[in-house]
Amino acid sequence: MTFNNVYNREDLIVRDLTGSGKTLGFSLPIVEYLRAQKCFGTKSLQAIILAPTRELALQIARVLNDLKHHDKEYNVLTVYGGVPISDQTWQLRKGVDFLVGTTGRVLDHMNRGNLDFTKLKSMVLDEADTMLNMGFKEDVDQLMAKINTNCAEKPHFMLFSATVPGWIKGLANSYLKPNWKMIDLAKDLAGKTQKNINHISINCPYHNRM
Numbered sequence: 001m002t003f004n005n006v007y008n009r010e011d012l013i014v015r016d017l018t019g020s021g022k023t024l025g026f027s028l029p030i031v032e033y034l035r036a037q038k039c040f041g042t043k044s045l046q047a048i049i050l051a052p053t054r055e056l057a058l059q060i061a062r063v064l065n066d067l068k069h070h071d072k073e074y075n076v077l078t079v080y081g082g083v084p085i086s087d088q089t090w091q092l093r094k095g096v097d098f099l100v101g102t103t104g105r106v107l108d109h110m111n112r113g114n115l116d117f118t119k120l121k122s123m124v125l126d127e128a129d130t131m132l133n134m135g136f137k138e139d140v141d142q143l144m145a146k147i148n149t150n151c152a153e154k155p156h157f158m159l160f161s162a163t164v165p166g167w168i169k170g171l172a173n174s175y176l177k178p179n180w181k182m183i184d185l186a187k188d189l190a191g192k193t194q195k196n197i198n199h200i201s202i203n204c205p206y207h208n209r210m
Contacts, residue, residue, distance in 0.1 A: 001025075001183070001185060002014055002025050002026070002029070002183055002185075003025075003028065003029045004045075005029060005181065005183065006026055006029035006033075006158065007027075007029040007032060007033050009033070009108065009156040010156075010174035010180075010181055011156065011157045011172075011177045011179075011180035011181070012156065012158045012159070012176075012180065012181050012182075012183055013158075013159045013161070013164060013168060013169070013172055013176075013180065013181070013182045013183070014158065014159070014160045014161070014183045014185065015160075015161055015162065015164055015182070015183070015184045015185060015186050016160070016162065016186045017036060017162055017165070017186045020087075021167075022086075022160045023059060023060050023063045023126070024063055024125065025082065025160075026049075026059065026124055026126075026158055026160060027049075027064050027067060027177050028067060030047055030122050031067045031126075032208045033121075033122075034046050034047070034074075034097070034121065035069075035073075039097070039121065040073055041074070042075040042095075042119070043094070043095025043137040044095065044097075044118070044119035044158065045095075045097070045099060045115065045117065045119065045120055046074075046097045046098065046118070046120065046121050046122070047094060047097070047098050047099070047118065047120070047121060047122040047124070048098075048099045048100075048101075048106065048120065048122075048123050048124070048147070049098070049099070049100045049105060049121070049123075049124040049126060050074075050101065050102070050103050050123075050124065050125050050126065050131070050140070050143070051100065051101070051102060051127065052102065052103070052126075052127050052130040052131045052134050052136065053102065053130075054080040054081075054082070055116055056100055056126065056127060057079075057080055057100050057101055058078055060100045060126065061076050061078040061098075061100045064076045064098055074097035075095070075097050075098070075116050076096070076097070076098040076100060077091050077092065077096040077098070077099055077100070078099075078101060079099065079100075079101035079102070079105045079106060079109060080102040080105050081104055081105045081108075082100055085105075085108065085109075085112075088105075088114075089109070089112070089114050092109060092114045092115065093105060094112065096202040099115070103131060103136040103139045103140055103163075104145070106137070106143060107139045107142060107143055109156070110142075110143060110146060111154050116157075117146070117147050117150040117151050118150065118151065118152050119151075119152065120147060120151050120154060120155045121155060122155060122156040122157075122158070123144070123147055123155050123156070123157050123158070124157075124159075124160065125158070125159045125160065125161075125171075126156045126160050127160065127162070128140075128159045128160065128161040128168050128171075129161045129162060129163045129164070129165055129168065132165060132167050132168070137167060140171070140172075141162075144157075144171065144174075144175045145175070148175050154177070157172075157175055157176045157177075157180075159171065159172065159176075162208060163172060164182075164188065165207060179185075195202065
């Protein structure tokens with residue numbers, strides 16, 4: 001339900017329940033947009049996806065890798081704390097298309113000068129409310145402010161969350177385009193996503209006929 005909004009690069013807050021397929025909801029249209037614009041293979045960072053936990057970051061990276069037309073179409077680097085930073089630094093300097101990571105480790109790379117935001121096209125905060133609850137507010141503010149001032153063109157910002165506390169709307173008003181949209185796919189948060197539903201995707205080329 002958000003494919004066209006994301007593909008058309010609308011700044012968004014999307015509310016939906018955990019486990020409802022949000023990862024594919026933003027990953028697929030971002031990949032298709034960058035593919036159509038021939039942005040892959042430039043060795044420039046195209047998109048950053050922030051996640052509150054290592055486990056979610058690895059899950060997002062798996063989805064992105066599954067969307068490749070071939071193994072070398074684009075590079076996905078996952079970064080998180082608790083492991084040596086040197087190998088991540090080496091890969092960033094070689095050039096990656098997608099950076100997926102936890103907020104603290106991405107901020108660490110930024111402060112070390114390992115990230116070039118010049119060509120960045122998209123920025124996603126997944127489970128933004130969890131980031132707030134885990135105390136990452138200041139880190140996220142630093143990252144988004146730095147990205148907003150160092151991109152050649154204002155990047156496409158999206159925040160995905162199960163709830164929308166005031167902090168998320170504050171981020172939107174500070175960093176998203178003035179005409180940002182709120183898409184609510186979870187009208188009743190008292191209901192739970194069915195646990196016996198499997199999300200299945202079929203990888204096939206997308207042709208924009210609009």
